[in-house]
Amino acid sequence: MADKDTNSNKVLIITYYWPPAGGPGVQRWLKFVKYLPDFGIEPVVYVPENPTYPLIDKGLQDEVNPQAVIIKKRITEPYNWASAFSKKSTKDISSGIIPDKKKQSLLQRLMLWVRGNLFIPDARVLWVKPSVAYLKDYIAKQGIKTVITTGPPHSLHLIGLQLKKEKGIKWVADFRDPWTTIGYHKELKLGKAAAKKHKELEHEVLNTADHVIVTSPTTKKEFEAITTRPVTVITNGYDVENIERQTPDEKFTLAHIGSFLSERNPLALWQALQELVIENEDFKQAFQLKLIGAVSAEVLTSINSSGLSGFVNNMGYVSHSTALAEQRKSQVLLLVEIDSEATKCIIPGKLFEYMAAERPILAIGPNGADFAEIMKATNTGVFATYTEKDRIKDTLMEYFNKYKDGKLKANAVGLQGYSRKNLTAKLAELLKQL
Template sequence: MENSKKVLIVTYYWPPAGGPGVQRWLKFAKYLPEFGWEPIIYTPENPSYPLVDETLTKEVPKNLKIVKTNIWEPYQIAEKFSKSNKKFKGGQFDVGKNQSFISKLSIFIRGNFFIPDARKFWIKPSIKFLKKYLTENQINTIVTTGPPHSLHLIGLGLKKELPNLKWIADFRDPWTEISYYKHLKLTSSSDKKHRQLEKSVFENADLTLATSYTDAENFRKNGANAFCVTNGFDENVESLNRKIVKNDIENSILQIHDSAKFTLSYVGILEQLRNPENLWKSLKELCEKQPDFANDFELKFVGRIDDKILNNIENSVLKNNIKNLGYLAHDESVKEMENSDLLLITNFPNESSNGIIPGKLFEYLATGKQIISFGPKDADVETILDKTKAGKHFDYSESGEISDFILSLYNDWKSGKSIENSANINEFSRKELTQKLAQLLTDLKR
C-alpha cells in the first residue's frame, strides 16, 4: 500500500485492555484497509489497565503493525495507598457523603498535579520517538484518541514539530465538558490550564472527531473543525441478531418461553454518578405490588457495579431477583445481552452530558432487544432510540412512567408476544462508520 495512505493511530487502550475504550479503534483498524488505508497502532508497552479482556487479542488483525514504547504511570504507587485509585483509574468516583478523606485527596492530586491526566509522562518520550518514526516511514497522517487526553498533547507536539503532518484528534469523551470534570476539585489555575490545553488541541488539529452530534457541535463552537463519527456495532453481532429476527413467530414464542425469567440487564461499569435510583425504586414497587412480576423478574449485572449501589439493591425486596455475573469477556457479555429482554443504559444526569453516547448502546441496538435509558432530557441517546424505535429514554427525575414502561414489556413477555425492535440500524455498523472515517481521512489529503 502506498505510503501516502498510511495512518498512525496513537491509542492508550488496546487489547488486552477491556471495556468500551478499546473497541472504537480496534474496529476501525479492522476495516480501514478495505477503504484504502493502512493503520499502524502506537500504544504503550506496559500500560496499567483498569480492566483486562484477553479474548479481544483474537480480534486484532493478523497483519496489523503495532509499535510500542514504555510508559511510566503513578497509578501502581497510588493503588498501594488507596483502593479508590483503582476505581478512579476506571472512571468511577465516590461522591458526596461516600467520599473518604483519602478518596478526596487522591482526586485532588490527580486533577491538579497530573494535567491533563496521569498518562502525561508518556507525552515527551512519544513525541521524540514518533517524530523520528513518522519521518523515516514517510507517514504524514496521525490520529490521537482520548481519553486519556494526554495523548492529544502528543499530537499537538508532533504537529508543531512536523508542519506537513495531518492530525486528527478523536474525542471518545469530552475533556472539560465531561460530567466528572467538576468533581476533580480543581484550583482556578488548574482549571485554566486544562481549558487552555483543550483549546490548543481544538485549534491545531486538522480535524476533530466526536462520538456524538452534540459533542461535535460543542467542539465547533470552541474552535474545532469537528465532525461526528459515532461508535457502532460489529457485523458479527448484527448477523447474530438477524438470525434471531428471521425466526418465525412460533419459534420466537418458543424462544421467549424457554427463558424462565423476564430479564433486565446492565452490561458495563456503573458508578454513583450514573445511578438510576428511580429505576430501583420502580422495580421495588413492582415486586411488592405484583407477585407474578416478583416471581418472574431477574435483574442481571454484567461488569463492575459500584459496591454502594449493589449493597443498596441487595438490602431490599430485590435481593432474590439479582444475578451478578461480574466482569465477563466481551463475547460472553454480548451473549448475556442476547439472553435478556430489556437492556439498561445510563448517562450522567446533567445537561452537559447530552452528547455522551455510550458505546454499548450500539451493541444493545444490534441485539434487537428493547432498551431503557436514563440521562438528561433531549440527549443524543434519546434521539437514536426514537429514530430506531428501540426503547424509551427517561430523565432521572421521572418515576411513574418507568413502572408503566417496564410493566408493559413484562405483560408482552408473559403473553408470548415478541418485544424486540426491528428498525433499520445499518448506519451504525462498524464497517459503514469506517467508510465515513476513511472519506474524512482522504479529504484531508487533498
C-alpha cells in the same frame, strides 16, 4: 504500487486502550483498525508497552487486524505508584468510579486532588515527551503524513499537538468523550490554576488539529463554539459478531452491561421495581435484575434498600464475547446515563450493541440526551428521565406482558448506518480529504 504511494496510505493511530484492555474504551479503534484496510488505508497503531488497564479481556486480542502494524513504547504510570497505597481506590478512580463526596476517605480525596492538579490533563501525561521523541523519527522514516490521536486519556492529544508543530503532519483529534465538560472532571478537586490549564490545552488542541472527530451532536456543538476547525460526528457502532443465536432467559431479566457508576443511580427505577414486585405476584416470580460489570457500592445500597437484593444476579466483569451473548439472552436491556447537563452529549458505546442484540431497551438519562434521539429514530426502546417513575413502571409492565405472551422483541429500523464498517467508510473518506 510504489513505496511513496504505499506510505501515503499509512495512518498512525495513537491510542492508550488496546487489547488486552477490556471495557468500552478499546472498542472504537479496535474496530476502525479492523476495517480501514478495506478502504485502502494502512493502520499503524502506537500503544503503551506496559499500560495499567483497570479491566482485562484477553479475548479481544483475537480481534486485532493482522494487517495492522503495532508499535509500542514504555509508559510511566502514576497509577502503579498509587496502587501501593490502595489497589482498590486506584482501580476505581482509573475506571471512573469515584465515591460519593461524603464517603470519600482522606486517601481517596488526596488521590483525586493529585490526579486533578499535578497530572494535567491526566495521569498518562508522562508518556507525551518520550512518545514525541520516538514518533518524530518513526513517522519520518516511514513517510507517514497523517496522525490520529484518540482520548480520553486526553494527554494523547498533546502528542499529536507536538507532532503537528514539529513535523507538520496532518492531525485528526478523536474525542470519544468531551474534555473539560466530561462528567467526572468536576470531581477532581481542581484548583484555579489547574482548571485554567485544562481549558488552555483544550483550546489549543481544538484549534490546532486539522480535523476534530466527536461521537455526538452535542459535543460537536460544544466544540464548534471553541474552534473554527471542522468537527465531524462519527458515533460508536456495532459489529457483526460471530455470536450464536441465544435462547432468551426463562426469567424476565432486566440486564445492565457495563460500569454502573455511583452517579448512574436511577432511584425512580428501583422504586418502580419495588412497587411492581409488591403489587404483581407474577412479576415477582419472574423478575431478575442482571448486573454485568463493575457496580458501585452506592448503586448496590440503593437496590438493597428498595428490597430488591433477592432479585439480583451480579455477574461482575465478563469478557466482551460473553457480554454480547448475555445481551442477546436478556429479555430487556437497561441503559443508564448520569443525570446532568454535561452528560447530554454522552452516547454510550453499548447502546449500539444493545440495538444490534434485538432486545428492547429501557434507557434512563438526562432530558435532551443525544442517545434518546437515536433510540427514537431506530425504534429500539423507551427513554425516560430520572423523574419519570410512572413512565418507567408502565414500560416495564408493558414489556412484562409481552414477555408473558411470548411476543417481547425489538422491531428496530435503520441500524445499518451504525455498523462499524459503514462508520469506518465515513472515517476513511474524511482521511482521504485531508
